[in-house]
Amino acid sequence: MDKMSTDALPLAMSSPEKRETVCIFGTGDFGRSLGFKMIQCDYHVVFGSRNPQASSLLASGAEVLSYAEAARRSDIIILTIHREHYSFLTELTEVLNGKILVDVSNNLxxxxxxxxxxxxxxxxxxxxxxxxAFNTISAWALQSGALDASRQVCVCGNDSKAKQRVMDVVRNLGLTPLDQGSLLAAKEIENYPLQLFPMWRMPFxxxxxxxxxxxxxxxxxxxxxPYVYEKEDNTFRLAASIPNRVFPITALxxxxxxxxxxxxxxxxxxxxGxxxxxxxxxxxxxxxxxxxxGLVALGFACLHVLYTLVIPIRYYGRWRSRNATITxxxxxxxxxxxxxxxxxxxxYLSLGILGFFLFVLLGITSLPSVSNTVTWREFRFVQSKLGFVTLILCTAHTLVYGGKRFLSPSALRWYLPSAYILALIIPCTVLAIKFILLLPCIDRTLTRIRQGWERDTAAVKPAVNGKSDI
Known part of the structure; x- marks a missing residue:
């Protein structure tokens, strides 16, 4: 008996672990990409197709069978087909009963x-x-290796065990499952990929x-x-001069x-309180x-830098320089x-250069690939402390640009001040209020509030204690 156990041991150790089989209905771009990713992660993939002979584009190691044959091979069936083609599933009702059907479809x-x-x-x-599941990730992300936010896969379903099995598959693929609850959340999940820059709309x-x-x-x-009062044609300023005023003001x-x-x-x-x-x-x-x-502001700041660099080669700039020399x-x-x-x-130049440098630093640290490598304290220091330093430098850059002309009456045209004065309104207001909030008496109270202290609770406490003492 011991000999039999000893003889059987090498055979048991050498037998490979049985791989889990997953069925995928559909051999389109997403189905092929998902199947390739699963084979890389040691899954056995069986494709269900209306044309089982068309298998030349699939990853090696995958089987292609009819829908009914493929469905019998696995408990998990991923449907990479559009909603309008779901009608054929009714013919497979008996085969699909009790199976886990993973819907990855989106709408137009x-x-x-x-x-x-x-x-x-x-x-x-x-x-x-x-x-x-899987509708929030693209075929390209599966092929190229998902990074950062594209790693997240929203999952929802009414059966907790079925949902857990799908979430395990998601984790085994190196992705991050997000449990969104019951199937009622599916409508929101399906609408999410259709939103075009939802967090960028207000900035744009x-x-x-x-x-x-x-x-x-x-x-x-x-x-x-100038045209009304001096008959001077300054329309050429529309191409470079005016944009180079609009962009920095917008950025600041x-x-x-x-x-x-x-x-x-x-x-x-x-x-x-x-x-x-x-x-x-x-x-x-x-x-x-x-x-x-902040990123849109950085884009406008970059445009301002580019426009400023071309000032010396503009025709108007060269013309003024030659005329001044001849005069x-x-x-x-x-x-x-x-x-x-x-x-x-x-x-003016130094403040602009330093402000732009910190501006770029803020933009770089806001990228997920960079922010994931720093601690929360480091990220907050850069985004908050250095952020306000950037705002101070850029505001000072604008103030120095005005110089002696800042409050000069000759700068008014039709009672309109220079455009750069408009750029100072909001930044100076923010900095003034921030300075007030940094005063020790106010900052101390604000810190306590953010640590959980409440003014109303503190006011009631002595009365309660007094009553209990009586």
Missing amino acids: RVNEHPESNAEYLAQLMPKAHVVK YLSAVLCVFLFFYCVVRDVIY TLLALVFLPGVIAAILQLYH TKYRRFPGWLDHWMLCRKQL QLMTKKENPFSASSAWLSDS
Whole structure:
């Protein structure tokens, strides 16, 4: 008996572990990509197809059978077909009873049907366990190796055991499953891939409104006003000069709007004396869009840098330089060197360079691939502390640009101040309020509130204690 056990031992150890079989209905791009990924992760994949002979594009190691034959090989069947083709499943009702049907389909439009595709599938196959999954990840991400946010797979279903098995498959593929609850969540999950830049809409709309307003504002001051009073044609400024004023103002304003919701939130917490009261919906959405606002602002700042670099090669700049040189030669006069003007010019350039450097640093650290490598304290230090330093430098850059002309009456045209003065309104307001919030008496109270202290609770406590003592 011992000999038999000893002889059987090498055979047991050498036998390979049985691989789990997964069935995939459909041999399109997503089905092939998912099958290839599963084979890489040591799954045995069986494809169900209406044309089992068309298997040349599939990964080696996968079998291609008819729908009925493939369904009998596995308890988990992933449907990589469109909703309009679900009708053929009714012919397989007996084979699919008790199986786990994973619906990965999406629609062409948001809320295209009254019910979600997964709920429709559950109505067709009432005795099967329908789970919604894999619809939030693309075939390209499966082929190239999913990274960062594309690793997340939303999963929902009414049967907890079936949902857990699908989530185990997701984990084995190196992805991150997110349990979204029952099948009622399928409609929201199906609408999610159809949303076009949901968190970018407010930054895009806001930046578009700012650009249009500032563009027409500069046109009135720099094109229409000189033409009305001096018959001077300055329309050439529409191509470069005016955009190079609009872009930096938009960038600075958007940067200030990144920090303004945090300041407003701090004021509300001080006013209510607690951190456990919900912010208004508009403020919540604003705070969620801060990263996108900052990246759009960085884009406008980059455009400003590029436009500034081409100033020396513009025709207008070269024409002014040549005329100034010829005028000095003819009049035999030399412009005296001004130390104060040199200080202003060099300070303006230095503040701009430092501000842009920190601006780029903020943008880089906001990328998931970078932010995942730093601790929360490091991320907060860069985004908050260095963020306000960036705002200070960029605001100072604009202030120095104005120089002595800042409050000069001659700068007014039709009672309209220079455009750069408009750029200072929101940043200076944010910095002034932030300075007030940093005062020790206010900062100490705000810190206590954010640590859980509540003003109303603290006021009631002595009375309660007094009553208990009596």
